[in-house]
Amino acid sequence: MTAPARRKRPDSWELRVLAILVKEFTQLTRDRLTYAMILAVPIMQLLLFGYAINTQPRHLPMAVLVQDNSVLARSTLAAFVNTGFFDITHTARTPAELDRLIATGEVTFALTIPGDFTRRVALGDQPQVLLEADATDPSATQPAIAAATGLPSQALSHDLKGGLGPRAARPPPFEVVVHNRYNPEGITSYNIVPGLLGVILTLTLVIFTALSVTREIERGTMESLLATPAQPIEVMIGKLAPYVIVGLIQTVIILVLARLLFNVPMAGGWLALSVGVLLFITGSLALGFFFSTLARTQLQAMQMSIFYLLPSILLSGFMFPFRGMPQWAQAIGTMIPVTHFLRVVRGALLKGEGIGVLWPSLTALGVFVCVVTALAMLRYRRTLD
Amino acid sequence: MSETDAPDELVIDVHGLNKSFSDKHVVKDFSIQVAKGRITGFLGPNGSGKTTTLRMLCGLLTPDSGTGKCLGFDIVEQTEDIKCNVGYMTQKFSLYDDLTIEENLMFMARVHALDRRHERVRDALERLGLVERRRQLAGKLSGGWKQRLALAAATLHEPDLLLLDEPTAGVDPKARRTFWDEIHSLSAEGLTVLVSTHYMDEAERCHDIAYISYGELIARGTVSDILRQTKLVTYEGSGAGVDRLGPEIAGRPGVEAAAPFGATLHVSGTDREALKRALTPYEHAPFKWRESEPTLEDAFIHLMGQAEDNYK
Numbered sequence: 001m002t003a004p005a006r007r008k009r010p011d012s013w014e015l016r017v018l019a020i021l022v023k024e025f026t027q028l029t030r031d032r033l034t035y036a037m038i039l040a041v042p043i044m045q046l047l048l049f050g051y052a053i054n055t056q057p058r059h060l061p062m063a064v065l066v067q068d069n070s071v072l073a074r075s076t077l078a079a080f081v082n083t084g085f086f087d088i089t090h091t092a093r094t095p096a097e098l099d100r101l102i103a104t105g106e107v108t109f110a111l112t113i114p115g116d117f118t119r120r121v122a123l124g125d126q127p128q129v130l131l132e133a134d135a136t137d138p139s140a141t142q143p144a145i146a147a148a149t150g151l152p153s154q155a156l157s158h159d160l161k162g163g164l165g166p167r168a169a170r171p172p173p174f175e176v177v178v179h180n181r182y183n184p185e186g187i188t189s190y191n192i193v194p195g196l197l198g199v200i201l202t203l204t205l206v207i208f209t210a211l212s213v214t215r216e217i218e219r220g221t222m223e224s225l226l227a228t229p230a231q232p233i234e235v236m237i238g239k240l241a242p243y244v245i246v247g248l249i250q251t252v253i254i255l256v257l258a259r260l261l262f263n264v265p266m267a268g269g270w271l272a273l274s275v276g277v278l279l280f281i282t283g284s285l286a287l288g289f290f291f292s293t294l295a296r297t298q299l300q301a302m303q304m305s306i307f308y309l310l311p312s313i314l315l316s317g318f319m320f321p322f323r324g325m326p327q328w329a330q331a332i333g334t335m336i337p338v339t340h341f342l343r344v345v346r347g348a349l350l351k352g353e354g355i356g357v358l359w360p361s362l363t364a365l366g367v368f369v370c371v372v373t374a375l376a377m378l379r380y381r382r383t384l385d
Numbered sequence: 386m387s388e389t390d391a392p393d394e395l396v397i398d399v400h401g402l403n404k405s406f407s408d409k410h411v412v413k414d415f416s417i418q419v420a421k422g423r424i425t426g427f428l429g430p431n432g433s434g435k436t437t438t439l440r441m442l443c444g445l446l447t448p449d450s451g452t453g454k455c456l457g458f459d460i461v462e463q464t465e466d467i468k469c470n471v472g473y474m475t476q477k478f479s480l481y482d483d484l485t486i487e488e489n490l491m492f493m494a495r496v497h498a499l500d501r502r503h504e505r506v507r508d509a510l511e512r513l514g515l516v517e518r519r520r521q522l523a524g525k526l527s528g529g530w531k532q533r534l535a536l537a538a539a540t541l542h543e544p545d546l547l548l549l550d551e552p553t554a555g556v557d558p559k560a561r562r563t564f565w566d567e568i569h570s571l572s573a574e575g576l577t578v579l580v581s582t583h584y585m586d587e588a589e590r591c592h593d594i595a596y597i598s599y600g601e602l603i604a605r606g607t608v609s610d611i612l613r614q615t616k617l618v619t620y621e622g623s624g625a626g627v628d629r630l631g632p633e634i635a636g637r638p639g640v641e642a643a644a645p646f647g648a649t650l651h652v653s654g655t656d657r658e659a660l661k662r663a664l665t666p667y668e669h670a671p672f673k674w675r676e677s678e679p680t681l682e683d684a685f686i687h688l689m690g691q692a693e694d695n696y697k
Binding site: 010012019020022023026030031219223224229230231382383 | 440443444445446464469471473478480482483488491492494495496497498538
């Protein structure tokens with residue numbers, strides 16, 4: 001007598017994913033507290049954070065386009081730098097180049113000194129220099145703008161001597177014209193509200209999935225789940241998928257409220273925004289899943305999520321302007337997906353930028369998803385060992 | 386082991402399994418063979434390594450050393466294939482409390498990628514007699530029903546081997562009987578069952594028994610095999626107050642155990658003459674002594690005592 005033919009594991013991974021997906025979704029709908037969290041957290045946070053925190057970042061990057069190569073022009077630039085708010089990081093040769101620098105966010109300010117600057121100062125004609133500001137984050141730019149507009153009366157006092165002496169007196173020898181790009185009224189909620197999208201998604205999604213595996217371990221259901229033929233990646237996909245939908249619902253709630261309550265402009269960039277939202281949701285969920293493979297209890301998973309949440313709020317450019325942070329903080333911020341997500345959301349919503357401009361941030365988010373998924377798969381225990 | 390003549394009929398065939406957790410050596414050089422279609426009772430005191438052994442057999446734990454096959458699949462290399470063909474019922478209820486009875490069964494059907502899923506779930510519900518209550522949350526079921534549901538979930542994919550870890554702990558006698566009837570009918574269909582238990586009456590319902598203590602297999606065979614192997618002699622004392630003599634008699638030389646059974650006292654030992662001498666002072670009215678068949682419980686208490694001695 002021979003042993004009966006045993007079944008090998010069937011290849012139908014999609015069924016196993018479906019099994020876990022349906023189970024997670026059903027459990028989610030049975031859990032009223034979670035339900036409440038999905039709806040209440042975005043609305044509450046949005047209302048609480050709608051009014052912003054102001055800070056004074058210094059040394060913001062500025063690109064200059066000097067069409068008048070003169071002593072007076074150089075003194076004007078020096079006066080900008082001396083305020084401490086501006087660092088000249090780029091020198092543009094054409095207005096188009098200047099435009100590109102500010103559009104991509106490489107600089108926060110763009111300064112144009114016109115070709116007839118010296119001549120018109122000499123004539124007492126009060127020429128204008130144009131300071132363009134990327135006002136998507138007005139709390140970052142406002143103090144610098146205030147300093148810039150006060151600077152003409154002092155800037156050239158050393159140069160205007162002798163015959164030009166009278167020009168140094170009132171009225172100021174030149175004028176700074178400020179042009180706020182992207183958020184002309186400098187309304188901080190325009191900046192805070194899209195930023196909230198990143199923070200709220202992080203807060204809820206990381207915690208949801210951080211609890212998902214530890215909950216199974218604590219309730220003892222992990223033993224049954226591990227005894228089934230489901231593979232780690234199938235468990236992960238099945239567990240994350242329902243929450244992708246949750247994340248999308250939250251995104252819609254936040255964007256609708258942002259439009260209705262705060263009149264946040266939506267300049268377009270929908271494709272880049274959608275890609276960014278999907279990558280960010282997946283990344284946050286995968287990170288939560290990774291936490292839950294590390295934690296032994298739900299409490300530990302919760303603590304890890306909060307530990308992660310703090311830098312996400314503080315160092316991502318959400319609460320404090322990214323440019324205003326010290327180098328080390330910026331370095332940490334660069335490692336956090338929220339930072340890149342905020343760039344995508346602000347770029348797409350406020351500036352109407354597309355994938356062509358936002359691809360570095362989108363790539364960073366994609367890399368994050370891959371790395372965290374790989375880590376989670378490495379850590380996921382296939383046995384009870 | 387006497388039943389296992391043809392090697393290709395072995396459903397479980399493992400050798401020299403070892404497993405330690407930190408510095409605790411839980412399973413030691415464990416070997417066992419189980420033939421197809423048998424119900425094997427897996428007995429032993431708490432913490433003797435029963436659960437760990439069952440978990441190693443179904444791929445939930447990796448043995449530190451040792452080799453073997455379960456259903457012809459390697460227990461280290463082919464755990465995924467084992468999982469498709471083994472039904473494992475955990476000691477603690479491990480289905481989802483917040484899913485309904487039907488949803489739990491459907492989850493199992495999907496996760497095993499079964500065909501005719503609705504039909505199978507429907508059949509399982511009918512067998513359980515839970516069609517009416519299929520929309521009830523599993524967490525709200527009583528202990529006995531939970532165990533029957535867990536058994537249905539563990540057998541939905543028609544496994545060839547069923548591993549049950551103390552399936553009837555904390556279940557009332559009537560529900561236990563129903564549960565065992567189901568196990569016997571599954572076994573009649575060709576399913577091999579390895580079931581761990583503490584209950585002696587359940588052990589007697591098994592075709593054969595494996596007794597494990599401190600991680601070592603110390604007895605194996607049918608109930609009568611084991612009784613024979615232990616070479617135990619038991620005297621049963623009756624008469625008013627005999628049950629209170631237990632501690633006193635247990636301390637006498639030649640007596641291994643003296644345990645009250647209702648109004649009677651079972652005194653056992655391996656040396657008949659020594660036992661007789663020990664009982665001599667009590668051979669007066671109202672006490673009456675007669676030699677009786679040792680029960681399985683007597684045998685196990687004896688085995689446990691021996692294992693403890695070896696361990697020290």
